[in-house]
Every structure is written in structure tokens, then in C-alpha cells.
Amino acid sequence: MAEKFAVGVDLGGTKIMAGVVNLATGRLMASAKKKTRVVADGQDLVKRIAMVVDEAIRDAGIETKKLAGIGIGAAGMVDREKGILLAAANIGANDVNIAEPLQEQFGLHVKLGNDVEVATIGELAFGAGRECDNFICLFVGTGIGSGIVYQGEILRGFTGTAGEVGHIVVVADGRDCGCGNFGCLETYASRTAIARNCVYDINRGFDSVLRDKIDPTKGGLRSKAIAQAVEMGDLVATRAVDHASCMMGIGLATLVNFYNPQRIILGGGLIEALPVYFDKAEAEARRRSLRIPSHKTEFVRAELGDYAGTIGAALLIR
Ligand SMILES: [Zn+2]
Numbered sequence: 001m002a003e004k005f006a007v008g009v010d011l012g013g014t015k016i017m018a019g020v021v022n023l024a025t026g027r028l029m030a031s032a033k034k035k036t037r038v039v040a041d042g043q044d045l046v047k048r049i050a051m052v053v054d055e056a057i058r059d060a061g062i063e064t065k066k067l068a069g070i071g072i073g074a075a076g077m078v079d080r081e082k083g084i085l086l087a088a089a090n091i092g093a094n095d096v097n098i099a100e101p102l103q104e105q106f107g108l109h110v111k112l113g114n115d116v117e118v119a120t121i122g123e124l125a126f127g128a129g130r131e132c133d134n135f136i137c138l139f140v141g142t143g144i145g146s147g148i149v150y151q152g153e154i155l156r157g158f159t160g161t162a163g164e165v166g167h168i169v170v171v172a173d174g175r176d177c178g179c180g181n182f183g184c185l186e187t188y189a190s191r192t193a194i195a196r197n198c199v200y201d202i203n204r205g206f207d208s209v210l211r212d213k214i215d216p217t218k219g220g221l222r223s224k225a226i227a228q229a230v231e232m233g234d235l236v237a238t239r240a241v242d243h244a245s246c247m248m249g250i251g252l253a254t255l256v257n258f259y260n261p262q263r264i265i266l267g268g269g270l271i272e273a274l275p276v277y278f279d280k281a282e283a284e285a286r287r288r289s290l291r292i293p294s295h296k297t298e299f300v301r302a303e304l305g306d307y308a309g310t311i312g313a314a315l316l317i318r
Pocket of ligand 1: 166167177178179180181182184
């Protein structure tokens with residue numbers, strides 16, 4: 001059988017990355033990327049995606065008509081049937097028909113999915129979820145995204161919103177969450193939450209190497225900066241990471257008890273930069289979950305890193 005290739009596009013809040021992927025091996029043949037930029041309108045967004053796709057195809061040196069299609073994983077809510085990006089706060093676009101114009105331009109079949117969903121599909125096929133048909137992937141960053149695999153398939157739930165693990169409530173009447181609720185896991189365990197904890201301590205007069213690295217308007221902090229501060233023994237950073245990873249462990253224990261997955265896969269920039277976060281979250285999850293799954297559940301790191309979204313998106317075409 002001839003090898004099959006498809007284009008995968010990771011449409012995120014900061015960058016658009018496209019790659020030509022071998023569907024049998026998951027190997028990325030060529031890739032291209034561009035900053036997402038807040039777009040003027042939907043047409044502008046589609047144009048930018050098309051440019052990145054075109055570049056990746058040219059770099060791969062494969063004739064367009066020989067490709068099986070284009071799969072796109074977008075950071076936002078999508079209509080899978082119609083190929084429409086319904087809402088994407090970080091991209092600044094709503095109700096954009098993505099699939100149709102790209103289909104016309106390239107003459108290829110186009111499928112749209114959610115970014116976390118496709119990253120989970122990538123890990124399932126070629127990453128940390130190989131040979132496992134019952135696991136949960138969590139990606140920790142600005143927020144917490146997650147995908148659930150049940151009997152080898154993505155579990156979507158009744159209204160397509162299953163896997164919103166970031167919105168498990170861990171503190172009754174806790175911090176305000178973007179979803180409108182209070183005390184959700186992502187307000188305590190995400191990178192944003194760690195930055196928030198640091199700002200709080202710094203404002204209370206504690207000294208920290210992070211003082212100059214925090215953007216006071218957004219409260220943003222890069223994973224690398226957090227990791228360096230922890231390595232240097234910075235008390236504010238260490239305390240913030242301790243607290244966040246502990247809260248993550250509480251959330252994970254809920255998943256272990258409720259879903260009894262074989263494996264929990266943690267990924268995202270924060271996990272890659274901070275081994276201590278992973279270790280503490282795992283320890284706390286084991287300490288707080290029921291006795292048998294506490295020992296049996298496997299906690300592992302995601303394997304596809306930055307490319308999970310691109311590879312997984314191409315797999316939408318299989
Ligand atoms: Zn929430």
C-alpha cells in the first residue's frame with residue numbers, strides 16, 4: 001500500500017503551525033508556522049492558515065493532489081459537521097467557516113476539530129497513549145485542557161463538552177473562573193494560577209527573582225521563568241508551584257476515583273519545564289485517591305510536545 005500523507009494544522013492563540021504528516025507512522029515530513037495575530041476578520045484568518053498550509057506542502061515536496069486531506073485543531077469551540085470555528089477568544093474570531101474556503105482552494109477534504117481533542121488523538125496514536133484505550137490527557141498552560149479516551153475513542157459526552165477537567169470545582173466559593181463559576185481547578189493549578197500566586201506574594205512584600213518578569217497588566221509568566229526561579233530556590237515561586245501542583249493532585253484524584261483510567265497523561269509547556277510540578281501532582285493524586293487505583297494508575301508525561309496538535313490534527317483525516 002502506498003504511504004498516505006495529510007496536512008495537520010494546529011490553530012492556537014499564539015501561532016498557527018501546519019505540518020505534512022505520514023498517517024501510518026505519525027512522522028512529520030515538513031512544517032511551517034506563523035504568528036496567529038489578532039485577525040481583522042474571518043477571511044484574514046483563513047488566508048493566514050492557507051499560507052502556512054501551502055508552505056508546509058511545498059517544503060514536504062509532495063504533490064497536493066496526493067494528500068489525503070487537511071485536518072485542523074483549533075483553540076476554541078467548533079462545529080465539526082460544518083467545519084465552522086464558532087468561538088475562539090484567543091484568536092479573536094467567531095463564526096468563521098474554515099473548512100469550505102480551504103477545501104475550495106486546495107481541492108482537498110478538510111476537517112475541523114478542537115485543539116485539545118486532536119492533541120489527545122495524537123498521543124493516542126503515536127505518543128504516551130499508545131496501546132492504551134482508557135486514559136485522560138491534561139494539558140496545563142494558560143488554562144487546563146483535557147481529552148478523555150474511552151475504549152480507544154474520544155469521549156465527547158452528551159453535549160460534546162466532556163473532558164472539561166479544568167472546570168472541576170476544587171474550592172467551594174473559590175476564585176472567579178472565566179467559565180462564570182468559582183473555584184475551578186484551572187484557577188488554582190494552571191500557569192496563570194501560579195503567576196497569580198506569585199503576584200499576590202510579591203505585592204505582600206516578599207522578594208522574588210520573578211518581580212521583573214511578571215507582566216503586571218496580564219499577570220503572565222513564562223514556564224521557563226518559573227522553572228528557573230524554582231531552581232534558584234526562590235521562595236515565592238516554590239510556594240506558588242507547590243500550591244498549584246497540590247491542587248492539580250486533588251483534581252487528578254477526582255479523575256482517578258470517578259473514571260478509573262489506566263493512565264493519566266500530563267502535557268503542556270509547564271509540565272515540560274517543571275518536573276517538580278508533575279512529581280508533586282502525582283504524589284498528591286496517589287495520596288488522595290482510593291487505595292487500589294491509587295497504586296495502579298499510571299502517571300506519564302505527554303510525548304509529542306509542541307507537535308501533538310499538528311500530528312493529531314492530520315489524524316482527523318484517517
Ligand atoms: Zn471554570
